[in-house]
Amino acid sequence: MAELASILTATAVGFIARLYMLRTDYRQYPSYPQGYVIHLSIGLIASFLGAVAVPALLAENYEAATFLALAATQFREVRKIERETLSSLEPLELIPRGNAYIEGIARVFEARNYLAGGTSLITSIVCLNLARLWPLETAVVGGAAGGFLTMWFLNRMMVGKKVGDIARVRAAAVHFDGPYLMVEDVIIMNVGLKEARQRFLQDGIGVLIEPVDPDSKATLANLGQRQAILHDVSSLLGIQMDVGEPEFMPLLRRHRETGALAMVIVPAEKNTEALLEAVRRTPVLESAVRRPLAAKAGRLADSHRE
Numbered sequence: 001m002a003e004l005a006s007i008l009t010a011t012a013v014g015f016i017a018r019l020y021m022l023r024t025d026y027r028q029y030p031s032y033p034q035g036y037v038i039h040l041s042i043g044l045i046a047s048f049l050g051a052v053a054v055p056a057l058l059a060e061n062y063e064a065a066t067f068l069a070l071a072a073t074q075f076r077e078v079r080k081i082e083r084e085t086l087s088s089l090e091p092l093e094l095i096p097r098g099n100a101y102i103e104g105i106a107r108v109f110e111a112r113n114y115l116a117g118g119t120s121l122i123t124s125i126v127c128l129n130l131a132r133l134w135p136l137e138t139a140v141v142g143g144a145a146g147g148f149l150t151m152w153f154l155n156r157m158m159v160g161k162k163v164g165d166i167a168r169v170r171a172a173a174v175h176f177d178g179p180y181l182m183v184e185d186v187i188i189m190n191v192g193l194k195e196a197r198q199r200f201l202q203d204g205i206g207v208l209i210e211p212v213d214p215d216s217k218a219t220l221a222n223l224g225q226r227q228a229i230l231h232d233v234s235s236l237l238g239i240q241m242d243v244g245e246p247e248f249m250p251l252l253r254r255h256r257e258t259g260a261l262a263m264v265i266v267p268a269e270k271n272t273e274a275l276l277e278a279v280r281r282t283p284v285l286e287s288a289v290r291r292p293l294a295a296k297a298g299r300l301a302d303s304h305r306e
Contacts (some may be wrong), residue, residue: 014047100224
């Protein structure tokens with residue numbers, strides 16, 4: 001009876017954990033309701049497998065390990081499916097996400113199934129141990145409490161850095177030097193049409209993203225990270241651009257000496273504070289993270305600059 005109660009409780013808590021981690025934000029992914037059905041179904045399977053693992057081992061049913069290995073293979077397929085889906089939708093985006101951003105999203109969806117399974121596993125362990133000392137009802141409540149605590153802890157562990165954590169983001173002046181569009185002293189591009197120049201001066205906003213250390217400088221230099229910033233900002237504020245108007249595409253250019261990124265955008269909503277907040281809240285991609293200071297050569301180069 002205790003094993004059945006622990007399985008049901010752990011499966012429910014794991015499913016709730018997956019439901020909590022499944023949310024549609026400004027990126028509008030996963031889609032509703034089809035995407036929800038797919039991911040919640042897989043999350044339920046992951047939760048059930050995590051819930052039955054301990055009772056199966058206690059019953060000396062070691063063949064259950066085969067099902068766990070099979071589940072891991074299926075979760076890797078989730079990552080592959082997400083990558084292929086987003087890649088197929090990429091040509092339809094005015095400002096693409098970029099391959100690095102897509103790979104990061106695919107990894108997150110794979111990892112969340114493991115988190116759901118891990119939450120149900122901990123719930124099952126706590127429930128079965130409490131059932132030896134306390135009444136079944138108390139064990140179920142204690143197991144659920146342990147599962148929710150695990151869910152909170154794992155979610156905190158999964159929170160990555162934002163651009164605002166590794167760089168100073170501030171507004172910068174947009175101006176022209178002849179035909180060259182500039183953000184402070186960084187050349188963005190050559191704008192030939194007079195009407196386009198007037199539009200940049202009237203509606204354009206400039207942003208300077210200054211790295212706080214050499215590690216941040218190397219991370220922001222990554223093309224995938226820069227594309228992610230452009231995509232998130234364009235998704236949140238919109239852009240005054242349509243197909244066939246490449247001159248109004250938001251751009252990021254790197255200062256060759258300082259490593260700062262200069263961005264110019266003609267947003268649909270001209271709100272500088274909202275734009276700065278959008279840049280700060282862009283996630284730092286795992287594939288873009290660089291740590292030159294972790295190596296001796298990087299530390300020597302940094303001390304030489306000083």
